[in-house]
Amino acid sequence: MKKLILESLGKSQHRGLNFRDMLYNNEAxxxxxxVVTFVLVIGLFYTAIGNLFHNIEERGINTGFTFLKNRAGFDILPFLGNYVVDYTPESSNFSVFYVGLINTLIVAFVGIILSTLIGLFIGIARLSSNYxxxxxAGAYIELFRNIPILLQILFWYNLFINLFPHPKQSFAFFDIMFLNQRGLYLPRPIPEEGFSVVALSLIVGIIAAYFVKKHFKKKHDLTGVYTSTWPFSVGLILGLPVLVFLALGSPLQFDIAVLGKFNLRGGMNVVPEFLALTFALSVYTATYIAEAIRSGIEAVDKGQKEAAAAIGLTPTQSLKLVILPQALRVAIPPTINQYLNLTKNSSLATAIGYPELMSAFGGTVLNQVGQAVEILAMAMxxxxxxxxxxxxxxxxxxKKMAIQGR
Amino acid sequence: MPVFDQQETRKPPVSQIGAVVWLKTNLFSSWINSILTFASLYLLYIMIPPLLNWMIFDASFSFGTVNFFGFEIKFSEEMATNDNCGRVGACWPYIYEKLYMYTYGFYPRTETWRPNTVFVLTGLLFVIIPLVKNYKYKNRVTLSLIIFYPLISYVLIAGGFGILAPVPTDQWGGLLLTLIIASVGIIVSFPIGVLLALGRQSNLRIIKLFSTLFIEFIRAVPLITILFMASFVLPLFLESGNYFDKLLRALIGIALFQAAYFAEVVRGGLQAIPRGQYEAADAIGLSYFQKNVLIILPQALKISIPNIVGSSISLFKDTTLVLIIGLFDMLAMVNLTSNDPYWLGREPEGFVFVTMVMWAILYTMSRYSRKLELRFNTENKN
Incomplete structure (x- = not known):
């Protein structure tokens, strides 16, 4: 009987290694x-790396990371990275990497904040009842979304350096901030003795506010008595540092830019390259964030709002407890993806010479040293x-936002 | 017996229709809305009139005599020069003079008919494909078009065959180059992307691992690093170690980059196919190849068409990046032409012109993608 079944299934009865069996066996x-893919890929890598070493040797290009210790020997457009690292042309190539990294991160940081604000504003405006x-808002999205980001960066950069006035005729805002062809001049904060205490009190305030909030939430859970916590939060997070600041006799001075003979002196100069890059990136990324926020708000069913009203929640409670948690669940993941895109797009600064990672390190150092493999590997x-x-x-x-099934 | 006269249909009440009511409900429904309306109007007022003045009313249109498909159109006695073009408004004669550069780059002026033929062929392609939709041999026609269209285009543009003089790739430029990079990027990367997507969804551990690594690596780094890699490092990986054609290097980089993105789009489509389809294909004894080509991919690709178009739009936007590695696409032409000593200080015109062209192309593509999305969205809407 067993033999019959096996034969009807087309399987041969003997168990030994059979080539035909092997050929039609899924696991085999x-x-x-x-194995074939593995061998092919590894072989490809092996040949490529082999050729690489061969070619590098033939051309007399150095290998290894010793170039990082060598003198860089070029100037970098002075911006935040330079101030933090204290960069001079005598500094090493590694400090160029560090400068570039800091400049990339600052663009990403400012860009993310700005694009979120613009995106939030446009996304909500898109759903406004005002025609x-x-x-x-729709026109804004359609306009800026359909222009390549590099074109926008170059456009704004060109506009800024052509339209903004000469330093002598700077736009002045209350004689504190100045805007001209060479960028934006902000007051430079100079912390004095005791300022670290103010910073410490801010941290203490935030921690204290967290515990206050936790305490009242517990009370609400236990007794049902709701206490509004925002006065405590504002008092602790803002009030405490301000009090400490005043008590210590304002331990912070500002160095305000002053108009010299040809240029503004002092202050903190935000170069036009940074302004153009951040502005273009924020405006471009904001279109995507606005769409994400719009789809998030639209994804919440109308019944949710009605149900919240029916169980007696106030409009604020309904927004905070019912609508926003659901809207954000849809809106936040694509928004975070856009943050990544913004950071990646900041590498386009190469085109206008803002010294971020790909421009200062992946561009200038690469041209000087010629060790493309190591430098690009580090940047990547x-x-x-x-x-x-x-x-x-x-x-x-x-994970945090996933619908919690019970 | 009472007789009822048929009365005329009454007009809707004045308080519910008409422009005034529309204004009231849409623009002035509350005081906040009224403020917003006035703020928006003010915004438009400070932006639109200066822009129109610059672009049209104060602009110079002294093109001289223009030959438009054999018709002589006379705009002015002679073409404006940089000095008498004015600085208040835009100087469009500058764009007119550089139009060739923006379109073809350094392509030899005597050979313009070749790219033009390709442009016409491309236009024909969009006419032919919908026409043969119901034709018996539509698959064969489409397949032969897919094979022959790039071939003919390449022969025409690159030349080097028979009477066609060869045109080296460093003379290709402008919009022509932008379109070449975008279309080659899409055509080459798509099959690679499909293979990578299948690899990532495969049960074979090693193939899955390699596909995933490749896709995630490419998607994590910016396109510039890939282009630099292709430009500086790729030649070193090859046995000869010679720096081969710059355009080809850029194309390899872009195709690999785009393949990773297409792979993710197609994977989305693959994941949306119900398990039953795979099981049914297995049950009737189809091989892996048959299963994917006949059952899974036709369905998966169809539902991912809107995202494929969306990804292609991104690629089109990304083609502008090639200017960083020294290719002269349309955007690079703005910088290049603005260095002309006879036309100094005309970058704004160049930027605005390129922006308008790029925007028009991308906006059309995104509208098309939206239309596809609606057509393929068979989900019930409530």
């Missing part, structure tokens, strides 16, 4: 294909780490 095939406002590694960090953040947010 899978194994075979994987004109909604249409204008930075972007890989940033993107890894953002995807960890994304996973965390997704």
């Amino acid at each position: 095939r899978a194994f075979f294909f994987q 004109l406002v909604a249409k204008l 590694l930075v972007y890989l780490v940033i993107s890894l960090f953002i995807s960890i953040l994304l996973n965390y947010v997704n």
Whole structure:
């Protein structure tokens, strides 16, 4: 009987190794294909790396990371990175990397904040009941989304350096901030003795506010008595540092830019390259964030709002407890993805010479040293780490926001 | 017996229709809305009139005599020069003079008919494909078009065959180059992307690992690093170690980059196919190849068409990046032409012109993608 069944299934009865069996055996095939791919990929890598070493040797290019210790020997457009690292042309190539990294991160940081604000504003305006406002927001999205980001960066950069006045005729805002062709001049804060105490009190305030909030939430859970906590939060987070600041006799001075003979002196100069880059990136990324926020708000069913009203929640409570948690669940993941895109797009600063990672390190150092493999690997590694960090953040947010089944 | 006269249909009440009511409900429904309306109007007032003045009313249109498909159109006695063009408004004669550069780059002026033929062929392609939709041999026609269209285009543009004089790639430029990079990027990267997507969804561990690594690595780094890699490092990986054609290097970089993005789009489509389809294909004894080509991919690709178009739009936007590695696409032409000593200080015109062209192309593509999305969205809407 068993033999009959096996024969009807087309399987041969004997168990020994049979080539025909092997050929039609799924596991054997899978194994075979994987081995072939493995050998091909590794072979490709092996040949490529072999050729690489051969070619590098033939051309007399150095290998290894010793170039990082060598003198850089070029000037970098003075911006935040330079101030932090205290960069001079005598500094090493590694400090160029460091300067570039800091400049990339500051663009990403400012860009993320600005684009979120613009995106939030446009996304809400897009859903406004006001016809004109909604249409204008729509026009904004359609306009800036469909222009390549590099074109926008170059456009704004050109506009800034051509339209802004000569330093002698700077736009002045209350004689504190100045705007001209060479960028924006902000007051430079100079912390004096005791300022660290103010910073410390801010941290203490934030921690205290957290515990106050936790305490009243517990009270609400236990007794049902709701206490509004925002006065405590404002008092602790803002009031405490301000009090300490005043008590210590204002330990912070500002160095305000002064108009010299040809140029403004002092202050903190925000170069036009940074302004153009951040502005273009924020305006461009904001269109995507606005769309994400709009789809998030639209994704919440109308019934949710009605149900919240029916169980007696106030409009604020309904927004805070019912609408926003659901809207944000849809809106936040694409928004975080856009943050990553913004960070990656900041590398386009190469085109206008803002000294971020790909421009200062991947551009100038690469041209001087010629060790493309090492330099590009380092730059790519930075972007890989940033993107890894953002995807960890994304996973965390997704987990936190997932609908909790019971 | 009472007789009822048929009365005329009454007009809707004045308080519910008409422009005034529309204004009231849409623009002035509350005082906040009124403030917003006036703020928006003010915004438009400070932006639109200066822009129109610059672009049209104060601008110079002294093109001289223009030959438009054999018709002589006379705009002015002679073409404006940089000095008499004015600085208040835009100087469009500058764009007119540089139009060739923006369109073809340094392509030899005597050979313009070749790229033009390709442009016409491309236009024809968009006419032919919908026409043969119901034709018996539409698959064969489409397949032969897919094979022959790039071939003919390449032969025409690159030349080097028979009477066609060869035109080296460093003379290609402008919009022509932008379109070449975008279309080659899409055509080459798509099959690679599909293979990578299948690899990532495969049960074979090693193939899955390699595909995932490749996709995630490429998607984590900016395109510039890939272009630099392709430009500086790729030649060193090859046995000869010679720096081969710059355009080809850029194309390899862009195709690999785009393949990773297409792979993710197609994977989304693959994941949306119900398990039953895979099981049914297995049950009737199809091989892996048959299963994917006949059952899974046709369905998966169809639902990912809107995202494929969306990804292609991104690629089109990204083609501008090639200017950083020294190719002269349309955007690079703005910088290049503004260095002309006879036309100094005309960058704004160049930027505005390129912006308008790029925007028009991208906006059309995004509208098309939206239309596709609506057509393929068979989900019930409530």
